Amino acid sequence: MEFSSVLAGQAGAETAVDGGCGAAVCVSRVDVAGLSDAGLRGRLGVLGGAESQLEALKAQTMAELARRHETVGAKKVAREVLRSSPSQAHHDVKAAERLAGLAATSEALASGEVPADHARLIARASSEGPIDERELVEAAKTQTYDELTKTVKRQQHELSGDGGQSIHDRRKQKRSARLFQNGDTGLYVLNAEFDPIAGNHIAGVLADKERELWRAEDSRARRSPQQRAADALAELILHPEKGKAAGIALVLVADYDTALKELVNARLSDGTPLPAKELVKLAHEADIFPAVFNARTQDLWLGRRRRCASDAQRIALMVRDKACVGCGADANRSFAHHIKHWKNGGATDYPNLVTVCNDCHHDIHERHHQVEHDRRTGRRSVVPPPDAFPDSGTTTWQPKQLNPVLRN
Incomplete structure (x- = not known):
């Protein structure tokens, strides 16, 4: 090359x-236009490896600048030479400084074995507490970013020495919110960061309000998902007298150790480990829906009695799937999809339901994607139809226009 x-x-x-x-x-x-699908995949792999190697060189250069001229000087050079924004320059220099102290991560990045985003994730975790760097690097070589995120969270929790309480406290300390007006559009932008517990709680309340607004809409003139989210947030803030939608606010999951006779492995529905101290605090709040249950004791088999999933079913799906099975989007903002479609006689039963986001829902209904279940691992996924991107010719199954609303 x-x-x-x-x-x-x-x-x-x-x-x-x-x-x-x-x-x-x-x-x-x-000339990429002349490449086959296999050729394009190979080409993308080469480019990905090159990006990782370039990122390693960039990080080495910035770290050396920071060593010679301190962080402020390195940021100044990054802004001048790379024409970066202040926030991007800060992000790049801090990541470079962290990577400089992680030999295994830097080596894997420089060799192209680990993507840049994976390396930054490991570097950020190293700044939050103890990590097993080599274990994370090996995981980063094969795992997707979402999978590695979960691996990092799990390892941080195990190595914290206090059940993850110190990690939670540090994340909570970093919470922030900023409201500003976009000078180009005149629209106001709300940018906020919350700790995992508060964030999950807010996401659940907001998603419930969105569903409430959806039910009240004219089916012939629906808002876009983004518009509905904005309206739901505005209503919750500006009209609190209307109250929250009655539904799932925050799902907590724990296993019961029959030998110790106590709850263990406390976590949020997306798998984020939860310190025992926080579980005790949350369990006493009235608007928390604890998800510590045996699925067999719940009414999760509704058959044809109703089309939409119940709260108990949604909780069970959140615990099982943790996120959209297609792309990993937040389960709070996803749908309970009938694998065997409702219109085809599918039942609203737990085994026939799966968590998918709006985009993946459209892929299933409009683009002929399928839900697959790996019985060995228990994982479900959304896969495209065969020859979705043929080497020659055009597909005939793609629709000209997507339906705005899906309910199956």
Whole structure:
């Protein structure tokens, strides 16, 4: 592989990396239009590896700048040379400083074995408490970003020494909110960060309000999901007298250890570990719906009695699926989809339901994606139809226009 002439001979560069195109990062130009699907996949893999290697070189350079001129100086250079925003320069320099102290992560990034986002995730975790770096690097080589996020959370909880309480306290300390007006559009932007417990609680309340607004809408003139979310948030803030929608606010999950006769492995519905102290505090709040139950004791088999999933079913699905099975989107903002469609006689029974977000729901109904169940692992997923992107010709099953609302 070779650098393109533009990349290899940048004006003003003192020397090429490692002395030229025998360099660490070289990618040739190709006509991608002539590649097969397999060729495009291979090409994307090469580019991904090159991106990782370039990110490693960038991090090394920024870390050295920070060593010589401190963090402030490195940020200034990043803003001037890369024309970065202040926030992006801050983000890049802090990540570079963290990576400088993580030899295994830096090595895996430089070799292209680990994507840049995975390396940053490990680096950020290292700043929050003790980690087993090599274990996380090995996981990062094979896991998706969402999977690695869960692995990091689980490891942080196990290594914290206090059941994850210190990690939770640090995250809570970093909470922030900012409301500002966008000068270009005149619209107001609300940007906020919450600890996992508060965030899950807010997401549940907001999702319930969105469903309440959806039920009250004219089916012929529905809002977009984004508009409905904005209206739901505005109503909760500006008209609290209308109250929260009656539904799931926050789902807590725990296992019962019959030998110890106590609850263990406390967590939120998405799998985020929960400190025991926080579980005790939350269990005493009236608007929390504890999800500590045996699924066999719940009425999770409704058959054809009703089309929409009950609260008990939604809780069971959140605990089982944790997120949209197609893309990992928040379960609070997802639908309970009938695997065998309701219109085809499908029952509103727990085994026939799966958690999917709005986009993946459309993929299933409009683009012929299928829900698959791996009985060995128990995991469910959404997969595209065969030959969704053929090497030649065009597909005939794609719709011209998507339906605005799906309920199956």
